[in-house]
Amino acid sequence: MIKGFSIVTKVNLVILIVLAIAAALVFFLANKYEQQHVNEMLHHEAEGFFKQLQIARHWNARQGGVYVFKRPGMEANPHLYKTGPSSGKGPVIEPEITDSKGRKLILKNPAWMAREISELSRSEHGIIYHLTSLTPINPDNAPDEFERMALKSFEAGDSEAHKLYKNGSAPFFRYMAPLKTEESCLACHGFQGHKVGDVRGGISVEIPIQSYLAHIEQQQIRLAGYILGIYILIAFSLTFTVRHIVSNPMKKIIEFTKGLEIESEELLPNKLDDEIGILGRSLSETRKRIQRQQMALREKAEELDLSRRTDPLTGANNRQHFLLEMPKIIARANRENSPTSILMVDIDHFKEINDHYGHSIGDKVLQQMVEHMLHETRSYDMLVRYGGEEFLVVMPNTENNDAAVIAERIRNSMESCQCVTAGDKTISYTVSIGVYTTLQEEIDQMLIKVDDAMYKAKEEGRNRVYNAL
Template sequence: MLRRSLAAQVALILVATFLLSGLAYSLLYHRFEHDAVEGLMLSQSKVLFRQIQLTRHWNSNYGGVYVLKRSGMETNPYLYEVGPKEGEKADIRPEITDLDGHVYTLKNPALMARELSELSGARSDIRYHLTSLKPINPGNSPDAFEQEALEAFESGIGEWFGVDEDDERFRYMAPLKVEKSCLKCHGFQGYKLNGIRGGLAISLPMKSAIEMTQAGRMITIAGGVAAILSVLLVLWVLLKRLILRPIKMMELFASRIGSVDEVGFELPARDDEIGRLSRVLATTEKEVRRQQQELLAQAKSMDYDRRHDQLTGLHNRRHLHLEGEVLFALARREGFEVSVMILDIDHFKELNASHGHAAGDKVLVEIAQMLLGHSRTYDLLVRFGTGEFAIVVQHCNTVEANHIADRFRKDVAELKVHCEAEVIQVTCSIGVCSSRVKELEQMILAATEATYKAKADGRNRVCHSKK
């Protein structure tokens, strides 16, 4: 039943649409959320990269910055090994002493960046690292991510980034190009002006950004679900109004096509497919009703022909047996008496032989009209045989039946039938049977035998059955 219901199928389609839309929305949102977090981290990394670059440039432009050497502070030992060329020491002083005897140590750009990274990592969990494929300080050696990025920079890639899923950190690295001030210390390594000297790697924690996006996730998902449900609800209402309800009306309309009663309502008048289908159904209903009326008329005509004698217009023997059974069942149930009369025209065969069948037919028609005029509408009057008529009279006892039969006999005897230049008169013999309990066939048989007796007794008389 579920498979046959269009409404159920539409509901299943809408539910499937909702589930698929929800799945697609979840996947897209997850991707969007991932891209949004990654985009935010990338933007922050680029801003931080530029800030660190500015700080390095400031330091580099001054040739490094001297700070007071405090207890436990060590001077960068690698400053003694650098130089502009192979075998040539750089013109720098790693340490200086002022007039008061205070010692100052040089903080070059790389060392400054490293110390700032350590300070930032301790306070804000933001880390950055200056490294290259040829580091002077082994502590600045690249890790796997940085190694991959540096190799990519050598092939022309402008930036490198990715997500460390284990530590939930976003890693970003951009190349550092060789500037003129860089050659003062790194020239001995073979670097050329504007070449790739190394890169600045930045590592940002993603936890806060993920938590921020997760905070709005439920609201976004709820909004998305509400939007999808709203769309599906609107679709359902529209489908029900524009398709399902009209189809239900057409189904009801179609189910009543061919019924006896009028359909009783009109289908929707529209210009779309539903409207065209409605017009087809309405046209079909009119055509079926027209054909029904034709068939009904034909059936009535056939029933009339089956029950009527074509010559006299009276009912025939079939009608007598069909309606007589009903009448006699009613008589037995209510206990009233019924009389059956068989009227047979005397010498009818001789009449046909001497005057012709046309004259005989006219005699039959005239007698039929006379009998019809003297019978009650609820009595049964039929042409029973060639020259015979049967009359079934209800609520009629023996005396009344004999009186009615004798009147019929006299009327027939007095009837003058004009046929061409002749006037034909005939007589008839009538057999009568009255009873409250007998069956129709029994009474017809008894009345017929009484008719034979009337003929045997000299014709033109009424004889009542004694059976």
């Protein structure tokens, strides 16, 4: 069935399927990211609540507890009578005292204060705190299963525990972190054998997350709507565009190529009845002949162009290449109003090297010089052997200062290089370099001015760069 469809229909089907898969993947990843974001936010929020309660407890503990006036119906914490310091030390906790005016005050220790904060937080915001321990003094502080497992993990070295769960139909995020024994804790808990730094319990925080889940659901619905709308828009646009841009031109190509049809092996391995199948059978043999001819012509053209534009000794571009490419560079610079810099590099006393060591050594110097200049210039700069020992470096879109820096690098490279040997001798050589930069100027004028700059460098003592600003 699909085999008889037109190529346009096949392409549309494939693209629409790929788009549908991509849309589903985007929805899945976005939803996963949103859930991770909410989980991280809940984790940070619960951790913040824990730290705030810890700050309040630390404040209370550092005061040794806080005494408040006893109101009607208020009783001292009966569990404080069970507490005390470590063995051999006298009790320092007084759960209830009378001031000089006969007024009764009762002690609010950190645990009692945390319990009251939890009750207030639960009634006003639905957030529940629970102070617990594996060895609680107050039976109400006994741990549930989650807290028991968390406390054991704290003793093993874990720093926190958290999970998502449902209390009936209400979803909660639960977080718990350990309480470590401090010096101020020993006044009440020293008799239990705790030492400073021991995990003596923990505080769990429960946050209702129904509003967060509702937010995620709203985001999912909104995202699904966006993705579906974009998918439908793309699907209609694609179908319309492909039919008008691809189908009609392809039909014209088929009609045009019918006159070239030759019985031969088909272009495609299987027989197709759509436009591509017809086009493949029509162009199969023609394509093969054209490819063979193009390959031969391309290889020959590359050989001819390379030999026509390359200096055979050094491998650098030759003057012919310069004359063909330089007008293009200048035209582009004029269009973009960008500067073009050119260097003329000449070996100092090159005739003496040839006369003293022979032309074969002089050739090695030229070859090595090109290697160094290629290393010091940029990939888009044009290196040209312009004369016997004269080289040009054309640098498009290059300011004068930048060109001078590159010229100085080339000069330093030549001065420090002593790699050409003649027998047991190492030959050193230097270069003189002229630098010239222009915005819009004829090639002949550029060559005259950069040549003058190079000769100025020689007149000033050679082995230097002269910048014709």
